[in-house]
Amino acid sequence: MTDVDTAAPGRSAQAAGSSGGARPGRSGRLGRRGRRPGPPRSAGSVAVRWVLRLLAVGYVLSLVALPVLTVARRTFGHGLQPVLDALANPDLQSAARLGVVVAGLSVLINTVFGVGIAVLLVRYRFPGRRLLDAVIDLPVSVSPVVVGIALILVYGRNSPIGGWLEAHGIQVIFATPALVLATVIVALPLVVREVVPVLEEAGIEQDQAAESLGASAWQRFVRITLPTIRWALAYGVVLSLARSLGEFGAVRVVSGSVAGQSQTPTLFVNDAYQEFGPVAEQSAFTAAFALMLVAVLFIVVIAWLRPKEKN
Amino acid sequence: MAVVPVGRPGPVGRAGRARNRRPRAAGSGRLTATSGLGLGVGVLWLSLIVGLPIAAVVVTSLGDGPGTFVSAVTSAEALDTLRLTVGAALGATVVNAVVGTLIAWVLVRDQFPGKRLLEVVIDIPFALPTIVAGLVLISLYGPQSPFGIDLVGTRRGVFLALLFVTLPFVVRSVQPVLMEMDRDVEEAAASLGATGFTTFRRIVLPTITPAVLSGSALAFARALGEYGSVILISANLLGRTEVSSSFILKKIEEGDQVAAASVATLLLVVAIVVLLLLDTLRRLAARRD
Numbered sequence: 001m002t003d004v005d006t007a008a009p010g011r012s013a014q015a016a017g018s019s020g021g022a023r024p025g026r027s028g029r030l031g032r033r034g035r036r037p038g039p040p041r042s043a044g045s046v047a048v049r050w051v052l053r054l055l056a057v058g059y060v061l062s063l064v065a066l067p068v069l070t071v072a073r074r075t076f077g078h079g080l081q082p083v084l085d086a087l088a089n090p091d092l093q094s095a096a097r098l099g100v101v102v103a104g105l106s107v108l109i110n111t112v113f114g115v116g117i118a119v120l121l122v123r124y125r126f127p128g129r130r131l132l133d134a135v136i137d138l139p140v141s142v143s144p145v146v147v148g149i150a151l152i153l154v155y156g157r158n159s160p161i162g163g164w165l166e167a168h169g170i171q172v173i174f175a176t177p178a179l180v181l182a183t184v185i186v187a188l189p190l191v192v193r194e195v196v197p198v199l200e201e202a203g204i205e206q207d208q209a210a211e212s213l214g215a216s217a218w219q220r221f222v223r224i225t226l227p228t229i230r231w232a233l234a235y236g237v238v239l240s241l242a243r244s245l246g247e248f249g250a251v252r253v254v255s256g257s258v259a260g261q262s263q264t265p266t267l268f269v270n271d272a273y274q275e276f277g278p279v280a281e282q283s284a285f286t287a288a289f290a291l292m293l294v295a296v297l298f299i300v301v302i303a304w305l306r307p308k309e310k311n
Numbered sequence: 312m313a314v315v316p317v318g319r320p321g322p323v324g325r326a327g328r329a330r331n332r333r334p335r336a337a338g339s340g341r342l343t344a345t346s347g348l349g350l351g352v353g354v355l356w357l358s359l360i361v362g363l364p365i366a367a368v369v370v371t372s373l374g375d376g377p378g379t380f381v382s383a384v385t386s387a388e389a390l391d392t393l394r395l396t397v398g399a400a401l402g403a404t405v406v407n408a409v410v411g412t413l414i415a416w417v418l419v420r421d422q423f424p425g426k427r428l429l430e431v432v433i434d435i436p437f438a439l440p441t442i443v444a445g446l447v448l449i450s451l452y453g454p455q456s457p458f459g460i461d462l463v464g465t466r467r468g469v470f471l472a473l474l475f476v477t478l479p480f481v482v483r484s485v486q487p488v489l490m491e492m493d494r495d496v497e498e499a500a501a502s503l504g505a506t507g508f509t510t511f512r513r514i515v516l517p518t519i520t521p522a523v524l525s526g527s528a529l530a531f532a533r534a535l536g537e538y539g540s541v542i543l544i545s546a547n548l549l550g551r552t553e554v555s556s557s558f559i560l561k562k563i564e565e566g567d568q569v570a571a572a573s574v575a576t577l578l579l580v581v582a583i584v585v586l587l588l589l590d591t592l593r594r595l596a597a598r599r600d
Contacts, residue, residue, distance in 0.1 A: 067451040
């Protein structure tokens with residue numbers, strides 16, 4: 001059973017490896033575990049182990065890995081040239097630009113707001129604090145389509161607020177502001193939820209010490225709080241970025257999805273696929289493949305940040 | 312900190328983490344002028360982007376009294392979509408609760424070549440844009456399927472899409488708990504002659520149940536509101552494969568705000584119930600520590 005024991009901390013081993021053995025405490029603990037004797041294992045449990053292993057791998061393969069590989073095959077099925085042609089499509093390029101702008105803005109907003117709210121939630125007590133805490137989580141557990149229509153009901157042309165804004169020359173729905181708003185909402189808790197636990201663990205002793213030595217609030221934030229939360233913040237930012245770039249449902253509702261104007265990359269995939277015809281299909285698969293590559297890149301970055309954040 | 316550096320910490324894992332928290336000097340702070348201003352700005356912002364829109368949904372659904380809400384959510388079409396959505400979401404949640412626990416077990420307790428790759432693949436449904444997930448599924452289980460399995464326009468297709476997007480939830484909430492578990496008790500049980508299954512049922516299962524439940528609750532909420540991954544493979548057939556999210560979208564595009572807002576309110580209520588359930592589970596886990 002010793003091999004099983006070394007198996008248990010799969011991620012820990014990976015984590016220790018990636019941080020260059022900088023944490024002797026943890027690897028020491030694992031080392032002891034690895035030598036711990038276990039009861040002998042029967043042939044029956046070996047069979048069970050194999051069945052479980054095959055079930056797990058088979059399920060994940062047929063549900064996730066195979067379909068993903070099929071998209072790659074469909075994208076490059078006719079060689080590289082059609083892919084390059086599809087990438088040269090001006091609609092795809094403007095969708096990509098819009099996607100980057102919308103995701104960038106909403107990540108910026110959620111980062112500033114998320115750090116601020118996290119500090120308030122951890123360090124202060126005020127009436128309505130738990131309600132605030134709960135409201136932040138709501139957008140991720142509700143349907144993105146509900147987020148979208150909620151925005152339309154408030155900021156649409158037919159509502160008092162939307163009408164007033166439009167009378168003053170600000171169009172929200174079917175324009176970039178609504179895309180940013182929808183994206184901000186669906187990624188709302190990601191930064192807050194990563195930063196809060198780190199702030200809670202850090203306590204405020206250092207902060208108080210700095211204050212007694214005359215550091216201003218801004219100095220304390222930049223020199224103490226920010227370095228404390230930097231990895232959690234980085235983790236939250238990457239999660240938000242992935243979510244923001246990939247948002248479809250909420251954006252679909254509030255965008256008119258006009259090619260070249262309000263079409264984000266995910267909307268482009270949808271519209272191109274609905275169009276039918278080999279060229280449109282090639283565009284859809286090319287854009288989808290690009291989004292998939294970005295998603296896998298995010299997973300890798302997240303896997304790299306995770307141990308740092310937890311340390 | 313003896314916290315396991317595992318993936319996305321589920322709410323229960325997070326509660327476990329709180330155990331090692333230092334006695335908190337923070338949190339007793341009274342609001343100062345600056346922080347009070349910050350709070351004001353934050354609350355105003357949240358009201359504008361969350362509070363007000365949600366209130367608008369609820370108010371619109373009750374526009375002409377509770378009667379309109381009830382008739383909107385009990386129209387034949389609304390009922391059809393709700394039945395399909397809740398049924399498929401429940402089914403996908405149950406399947407992934409079982410299989411997700413199994414996968415978490417294999418990831419924590421087993422060692423085989425390619426395990427790290429499996430870890431990455433499991434996160435794909437989280438990171439993949441939903442519309443890309445839809446395209447991914449339709450290219451394997453659609454009209455050009457290499458296996459000749461065409462699920463477009465079928466309820467099985469909807470179910471498959473929900474299975475895909477909810478795969479990581481239970482895995483990622485159970486995994487940290489399994490890693491943190493002390494193996495001594497299991498080994499004691501085994502040395503006293505308990506079979507592998509008995510040990511699992513009597514020792515492991517009670518420990519991981521809160522994590523399984525909270526992962527399942529998140530998965531259910533996600534499945535209930537899912538839109539992007541479903542629409543391509545469902546083909547959105549009226550009364551057959553139309554899910555609640557696309558029903559809401561269709562109604563808002565037809566200008567029937569009350570019908571859209573009513574079903575949206577229903578989904579909102581379920582989301583809030585799920586959050587309350589998670590909060591309760593978190594408290595229970597924290598108390599057990």
